[in-house]
Amino acid sequence: MRIALLEDEHEQAQHVQSVLSERGHHCDSFPSGQSFLSAVLHRSYDLLILDWQIPDMTGIDVLQTVREQINWGIPVVFLTQRDSEADIVRALDAGADDYLAKPAREAELVARINALARRSNPDNEKEVLRYGPFEINTQQRTISLHSEELTLTDKDFDLTLFLFQNQGRLLTREMLLERVWGLARDINTRTVDTHMSRLRRRLGLNPENGFRIKTIYQRGYRLEAMKAEEPDHVEGTIETDRAVNG
Known part of the structure; x- marks a missing residue:
């Protein structure tokens, strides 16, 4: 820990x-x-x-x-x-x-x-995690949407699991690089952005499926639960959060 x-x-x-x-x-x-x-x-x-x-x-x-x-x-x-x-x-x-x-x-x-x-972290003891229509099997390392298994890479699985386990929390690129990729947090890379863009498509993160990845301008990402009638404006989203040191 x-x-x-x-x-x-x-x-x-x-x-x-x-x-x-x-x-x-x-x-x-x-x-x-x-x-x-x-x-x-x-x-x-x-x-x-x-x-x-x-x-x-x-x-x-x-x-x-x-x-x-x-x-x-x-x-x-x-x-x-x-x-x-x-x-x-x-x-x-x-x-x-x-x-x-x-x-x-x-x-x-x-x-x-x-x-x-x-x-x-009660989910840490569970083999199967359910988030709306998504089902994550942590032992078999599979993710299903509406009971249909999705085709994902190992890194896609790790990133998806981390996102759902931290739903609603702002995750900076540094956090994701450190916890999902195991890289030093000062590495300058667009790896996170590339994977996030791909996950939006592969996971079907949209109002119909109840979740979206929201981009927090110059900060990172946040997985949010949403209602079906909400607009799904995620690419290039700008959100101003108060800085803790300003």
């Missing part, structure tokens, strides 16, 4: 990274709210860990930005020295999924993270 950690104390950050790495997770650490938010916007993470007291803003501010501007249901855990009931309630009310006071016991931290990951 890929985890983003907001922690301005270097030794504490290294300790958490070491604990998570030993349990098979990948953890990137960031010392400020702005650097953390920029990374979360442009990279793909499965879970976030937030400290409360950081130099440029509070952990609550970061959480609110994640929920309001980035707007996706990624699990968020607070790991902080603040342990009053009022602080815990405030964090949970603001959208946190769990709360641990420092120093956290290593086994408990890992267990809570794993539990959140299971609850937030």
